[in-house]
Amino acid sequence: MTGGTGFLGSHIASELLRQGYRVLLLVRPNSQVSAHARVEQLLTWFGISPKDKRRLKVIEARMDQPDLGLTQERYADLTNTIDEIIHCASNTSFSERKRTEVERANIEGLQHILDLAARSKCYFFHHLSTAYVAGKKSGPCREEFVETTSFTNVYEETKYYGERILFEKCDDEGIRLNVYRPSIVYGxxxxxxxxxxxxxxxPLRTILFLKNLFMKDIEESGGKRAQQMGVKMGTDGSLHLPIRIEAGNGNGINLVPVDFFIKAFMEIMDTCLEGSVFHIVNERSKTIDALVEYTTRYFNLEGIEAVRTEDFDKQSRNGLEILFDTYVDAYKPYMRDNRIFSNDKTRSILEKKNIKCPDLDYELFSKCMQYAIETGWGANLFGKQHQ
Ligand SMILES: NC(=O)c1ccc[n+]([C@@H]2O[C@H](COP(=O)([O-])OP(=O)(O)OC[C@H]3O[C@@H](n4cnc5c(N)ncnc54)[C@H](OP(=O)(O)O)[C@@H]3O)[C@@H](O)[C@H]2O)c1
Known part of the structure; x- marks a missing residue:
């Protein structure tokens, strides 16, 4: 497995260990903490037992280098060991400024892992992609490889070209391939x-940040900055933040909780042995209206509203909206997303085991926010600075 120190990869690795698989993680070196220490910290977070840990092996390797930066001997050992590869490592940045690193991880890195697959006994390649390989598309996106040329950002683009390389190579080498395409995964x-x-x-963290910023200004500095931005305190203690959020045609955001993702991934991995593409998505996107309602209720706010694109430009953006946008710019295409991910194939598999994607209702939203805030949005996940 690659990407075992990441969000989805660590969940998959932990589940594999719990289910009795032998797992070999390729982890890149990190100058501050050893690969083993990083993995150990995660396994503790997951509560993996010492018995299950015995089936885990960690190897330091560099996906962005030919032969993964290993000596000939170690590379040869590796090729003799593996039978299936689960490739989760990816650079998930949307930033154009990081294009070189993103391409290196999502295209060159993938090619090196595919070389490993071709030179080893690997007969099945499991690839973590994204539903957003569909690129700048409106309407239905199918569970197959569909040619496209236009993307929202470098992440979508490199994931798409990665898939193309993957299909060709696995086909040439006779390696079976499952491509798992989740939408947006949360807690x-x-x-x-x-x-x-x-x-x-x-975006929720940004809203909370703005709330705290203006509350401080009102309570400690006379509230001049708040006033300039149209921010005011209500008599009930709520804060009025006049922010309109552009919500496309009102389709909403496709969100799946991580425990659903893992159940779906494991079920597909265990049962779909022919190889195919699977959209692990929510059949009902969450509207921005609903998310705004949850956010204002949870953080005791007013004034935030979801506005359809056709109405958004009728009014120019106010100062607070411009400020908010500078933080969330990369996420805006996903807030006004009109893509719909068909999932007939995945649904037919999951239905047999009654695996369903839960709805993000207010109760679940609150649980997720509580954990996020308790852990300082990840800063003290392990009781100290997150590595
Ligand atoms: N999370 C989501 O909502 C979501 C949705 C759709 C698809 N996906 C896909 O799911 C996969 C996993 O995503 P994630 O959310 O788990 O990402 P993540 O938390 O950012 O983890 C990324 C993993 O990739 C590794 N990595 C990144 N660049 C690397 C490089 N150059 N060389 C070696 N390893 C590198 C990271 O290692 P370090 O720990 O050393 O940084 C980490 O283990 C990705 O393919 C992503 O496209 C995720």
């Missing part, structure tokens, strides 16, 4: 726990 539906606080969390 566990069971207890709200999460290891990552990007995607769904980031």
């Amino acid at each position: 566990s539906a069971e207890d709200g726990r999460s290891l990552r606080f990007t995607a769904l969390y980031y």
